[in-house]
Amino acid sequence: MESPTEFTSIPASALKNGEDNSSVSDWLVPGLSIVCILFASSLLLIQFFAVCFARYHFHRQKNHKLTKAPGVSILKPLRFTDQEVKYLSDNLESFFTLAYPKYEIIFCVREYDDSSVPIVEKLIKKYPNIPCKLLIGGNDIGINPKINNMQKGYEQAKYEFVWICDAGIRAHPDTLNDMMLRMLESKSVALVHQLPFVDSVQANMGSYLEKIYFGTQHGRIQITAHCLKQVCITGMSNLIRRQALEEACGGLIGLSSYIAEDYFMTIKMHEAGWTFRMSTYPALQNLINPTMRGFFRRMVRWSRLRIKMLPGVTVVEPFSECFVSGLLFSLGVGHFTDSISTIAIFLLYTAWWMTMDLMLVSGLQSCGSRIPLHKFIPLWILRELSTIPILFTALLRPDVTWIGSAKYKIGFGGKAEKINTCQNDDLQ
Numbered sequence: 420m421e422s423p424t425e426f427t428s429i430p431a432s433a434l435k436n437g438e439d440n441s442s443v444s445d446w447l448v449p450g451l452s453i454v455c456i457l458f459a460s461s462l463l464l465i466q467f468f469a470v471c472f473a474r475y476h477f478h479r480q481k482n483h484k485l486t487k488a489p490g491v492s493i494l495k496p497l498r499f500t501d502q503e504v505k506y507l508s509d510n511l512e513s514f515f516t517l518a519y520p521k522y523e524i525i526f527c528v529r530e531y532d533d534s535s536v537p538i539v540e541k542l543i544k545k546y547p548n549i550p551c552k553l554l555i556g557g558n559d560i561g562i563n564p565k566i567n568n569m570q571k572g573y574e575q576a577k578y579e580f581v582w583i584c585d586a587g588i589r590a591h592p593d594t595l596n597d598m599m600l601r602m603l604e605s606k607s608v609a610l611v612h613q614l615p616f617v618d619s620v621q622a623n624m625g626s627y628l629e630k631i632y633f634g635t636q637h638g639r640i641q642i643t644a645h646c647l648k649q650v651c652i653t654g655m656s657n658l659i660r661r662q663a664l665e666e667a668c669g670g671l672i673g674l675s676s677y678i679a680e681d682y683f684m685t686i687k688m689h690e691a692g693w694t695f696r697m698s699t700y701p702a703l704q705n706l707i708n709p710t711m712r713g714f715f716r717r718m719v720r721w722s723r724l725r726i727k728m729l730p731g732v733t734v735v736e737p738f739s740e741c742f743v744s745g746l747l748f749s750l751g752v753g754h755f756t757d758s759i760s761t762i763a764i765f766l767l768y769t770a771w772w773m774t775m776d777l778m779l780v781s782g783l784q785s786c787g788s789r790i791p792l793h794k795f796i797p798l799w800i801l802r803e804l805s806t807i808p809i810l811f812t813a814l815l816r817p818d819v820t821w822i823g824s825a826k827y828k829i830g831f832g833g834k835a836e837k838i839n840t841c842q843n844d845d846l847q
């Protein structure tokens with residue numbers, strides 16, 4: 420049995436460690452709390468900045484008309500099945516009515532039986548004065564089906580500037596004039612991009628969810644990245660200087676081994692010293708068939724790409740959204756005060772964040788259907804809550820992604836390999 424003296428005696432070294440431990444916990448928790456507060460505050464600042472930028476930058480009718488306008492070749496990659504073409508005609512027609520003096524439109528399709536073919540043919544007949552081509556067919560020059568489709572159009576494009584613009588976009592008549600004005604600001608500008616937003620003819624839950632995503636999380640990050648000269652540009656609508664594309668990327672062919680051709684194109688241009696501008700017109704996606712399921716599938720598909728291209732950024736993504744950062748903020752502030760409960764701080768943070776998001780959405784919106792508040796709130800909450808499930812869904816089946824009608828294995832670094840061709844029902 421131990422003597423009382425032995426029981427109570429503590430070695431000097433242990434005492435020293437104990438002191439160290441208590442001093443570590445003395446600064447560790449407050450230190451972490453401060454980090455959480457600073458991190459969340461910087462996000463609030465980013466959000467506030469994005470709202471101000473959107474108010475100042477977008478939809479300002481301050482542009483003069485270009486008189487000696489350089490020619491532009493518009494490339495429209497199309498791939499459609501029967502059910503999807505309901506609103507396609509509206510989208511494509513908007514490119515025939517641009518207030519720009521010198522341009523050609525090149526529609527690119529892979530198969531003769533594509534549902535977009537009769538729509539394009541009708542529009543070509545309706546606007547005989549607009550130089551326009553419909554190119555069908557082409558070879559697989561790489562694994563990216565959008566590039567495989569566009570390459571034939573790129574080869575035939577006659578102008579120095581090409582505007583690559585997805586089928587789901589509808590253009591305001593002044594868009595091209597605005598983009599070209601920005602392009603001509605400097606010879607170092609390689610590309611003018613449009614911030615993706617949504618202006619769907621169909622005002623349903625799917626299109627509202629898309630609008631909330633592009634008008635909040637996506638818009639805020641892309642605006643901030645643009646202002647900080649970080650590369651975060653999506654390929655939906657970009658006016659490109661061919662010289663830059665050729666020199667930095669080796670043309671479209673040089674990007675054909677990537678599914679995320681937009682990201683690698685802009686990174687390569689950035690590394691070669693070219694610069695970018697952002698149009699004052701957001702890209703108006705008039706989604707052909709917007710559904711909630713379609714939205715989540717798109718988000719999972721894009722997350723799969725980002726996980727492999729930029730794993731570091733993907734890990735940070737949930738922390739850059741309201742609920743996770745709000746939790747960190749409320750725990751951090753809660754550590755320093757007892758006068759307000761952690762839950763109340765979290766709710767205030769969330770309410771502030773939602774209000775700023777609402778302001779950003781309305782700052783980007785110029786026309787089209789607005790989201791009624793009683794729908795905005797639940798859909799906003801759903802969108803915020805879905806970030807982590809989307810990430811996990813993408814992580815659980817990380818190697819399989821899609822675009823077009825095939826499955827791909829994306830390697831770390833972003834190069835892709837085609838696994839198989841599958842039916843539309845298998846795609847996700």
Ligand SMILES: CCCCCCCC/C=C\CCCCCCCC(=O)N[C@@H](CO[C@@H]1OC[C@@H](O)[C@H](O)[C@H]1O)[C@H](O)/C=C/CCCCCCCCCCCCC
Nearest residue numbers: 461565640643644649651652653654655679682721736739
């Ligand atoms: C305290 C500061 C904390 C900052 C935390 C920042 C965390 C970043 C959070 C989110 C990242 C958002 C990424 C936005 C892009 C999402 C869209 C996307 O994934 N698009 C991909 C697919 O696009 C289609 O691909 C097929 C093509 O044919 C179509 O035409 C395309 O539209 C696309 O490939 C990816 C593009 C770019 C991704 C770049 C992400 C870089 C993010 C760095 C942000 C750093 C900015 C810091 C600002 C705070």
Ligand SMILES: O=c1ccn([C@@H]2O[C@H](COP(=O)(O)OP(=O)(O)O)[C@@H](O)[C@H]2O)c(=O)[nH]1
Nearest residue numbers: 496497498564565568585586587822823824
């Ligand atoms: O096999 C394909 C798949 C897509 N696209 C075109 O590529 C663009 C982007 O495709 P999608 O809208 O599916 O991409 P998302 O924006 O959803 O990533 C659109 O113009 C499509 O018509 C194409 O030309 N061939």
